[in-house]
Amino acid sequence: MRPLSDRTKGFTDSVIRRMTRISMQYNALNLSQGFPDFDPPKEITDRLAAIAGTGPHQYSVTWGAQNFREALAEKQSRYMGRSIDPNTEIVTTCGSTEAMMAAMMTVTNPGDKVIIFSPFYENYGADVILSGAEPVYVPLCPPEFRFDPNELEAAFKQNPKALILCNPSNPTGKVFTREELRIIADLAKKYDAYVITDEVYEHIIYAPNEHIYISSLPGMEERTLSCSSLSKTYSITGWRLGYIIASPEIIDTAKKVHDFLTVGAAAPLQEAVVPALRFGEDYYRHLQEEYTERRDIFVNGLDDLKLPHTNPEGAYYILLDISEYGYESDVSFCEDLARKVGLGAVPGSSFFREPVSHLIRLHFAKKKETLLDALNRLEAMRLKMKNRMQP
Template sequence: MPDISTKAKSFGESVIRAMTRVANKYGAINLSQGFPDFDPPAELLDAAAAAAKNGPHQYAVTWGAQNFREALAEKQSHFMGVPIDPDTNIVVTCGSTEAMMAAMLTAIEPGDKVIVFSPFYENYLADAILSGAEPICVPLKAPDFSFDEKELEAAFAQGAKALILCNPSNPTGKVFRKDELEFIAKLADRYDTFVITDEVYEHIVYKPNTHIYFASLPDMFDRTISVSSLSKTYSITGWRLGYAIGSARVIEGMRKVHDFLTVGAAAPLQAAAVTALSFPDSYYESLGKLYQGKRDLFLKYLDKAGLSYVRPEGAYYVLVDVSEFGAKGDFAFCEWMARDVGVAAVPGQSFFKETIENFVRFHFAKKDETLKAAGERLLSIKEKWASRTGRAKTAR
């Protein structure tokens, strides 16, 4: 029988989604895969109910329903500070996952090099393989996850065609500073490189940090493909409504790639989501405060449990250092934690190109009562680990 492709054999399944299955297997509180356990805004649910009853029920325009693109263009023009034409600068996709893949297939030729910061969201390396690109990983160094300017320029100098920038960052929670973004922009201009941004956490940023859209920097709009989605902002990860924003020439090509990948995003959900895209600025301010409260609540439990972590500046993840356990932050440790402690996390190894064995990732996009329950369970993690290994609890 014929063999499957080399591409399909060259990467594994999603570790994040696998940990959800582990959480379900052991009845653990799922702080691994990043989705909320609370409802979207009531106005959005009402709009979805109306769309389910009244339609539209057939295909929308392949690259996004007109009213959805118009509402999205108005909202993003406001926040990004650049004019966005709904007819030439937007393609609507089946989640930001597809938007990133379509962006890669549009910008990249097989054999091109793509710069990826490490740690990274796990999809990026798979996207590089599927698009035939060679990834060049540049480390972000804890505790602030800054990059070395010389290392980054050396990566550009290898002839990279694009750089992938996740900001705010999954899994680190880093929000890139203006000077960092300006340095990347300088290199992108010098070496004539695309920058493909993943900005799905654009509205989940903790003061005093601020999110700066890369496309809003001087002369960067034409070389930036801005990828995002409605999933995190409106707590609708299952709706799979993503998009990309870019120059007309890029979006023209990307629309063709998207058409043959998925044809189009769900028409009734686009119709319903127009309601959310019209929310006032106060919604986004409240969203940031909501998640800042959840972050602070969960970090208090980590402090009480005596666990070390990197304080997130944005997004809704926290990397916890488990090196004091004498265990690797790998799948086996996370499976033990799900089974014996009752809390599921993601092994840190799945986010790093280099050998990093001391982190696991939790997310805190949960109801306060869920976070409290998980926090209470984590208070016993050292005792349970010591009992398992027969060693005394590690002193902090």
């Protein structure tokens, strides 16, 4: 048989999703894959129940149902600070995963370069490679995960077609400041590059931090592809509803890419989520308060246990330092953590271009009682993980 595609030679399966399977194997509490254990808003589950009987059950318009796009445009216009045309500036996608891939294929040609900050969500490197482009990595330096402007400009001097910006960041929880965004924007304009954003955690921000859309900065609206999804904001990660917002010229091409990738997102789910898109400010304020409480429970618990960790400014992840346990492989550590401690985590090495093996990622998008259970398990971690022979 002739060999298969070279594109995937350097790939493994998703490490995040693999750790979910390992968590299930050992009946471990899953803090690896970032989905909640609480219900979505009742308004949309009630609407979904009604739609099960009435429809729609057939294809919607390929780039998104009209009422979905209109509700999304109204909501995002309020937060992004500009008037968004639902007919010419939005493509509805099957989650932000497809949104990022469609954006990449819209912007890049084979051989183009794309800047990625490291650490990064694992899909970004794969998206670039599957598009035939070449990733150029720029490190974010702990503990605050700031970038060196000179290193970033050196990357831009390689004539990249685009930069990927995850804000707030997965896995670090970093929220980029206005000054950092201005530096990125100025370099993108100077070197004529696009910015592809992943802003799925746009409403999960911890005071005093503020989420700023880079597309709102001067000269950036026409060169930004804003990708996001409804998964995190409305606790519906399984619904797979995402979108790209960009200029009509960009969206005209993105529509074609999306059409041939997936045809369209699920029509019943687009219809069901419209009530959520019309929520008032109280919903987003309450969401922020709830996640702030979860973060405080988890982070304060880790502090009480004297477990070193990062402090998130947004999103719902922490990176835990496991240096003291003496593992050469963070993958082996996470497998043992699931088996011995009953807790699922993600090896930090899956997020870094640099050789990092002393960090693991945990998430806190869980009920209060789940987080307290996780902390109780972590309390026993030192004893169980330092004795590797213990079953």
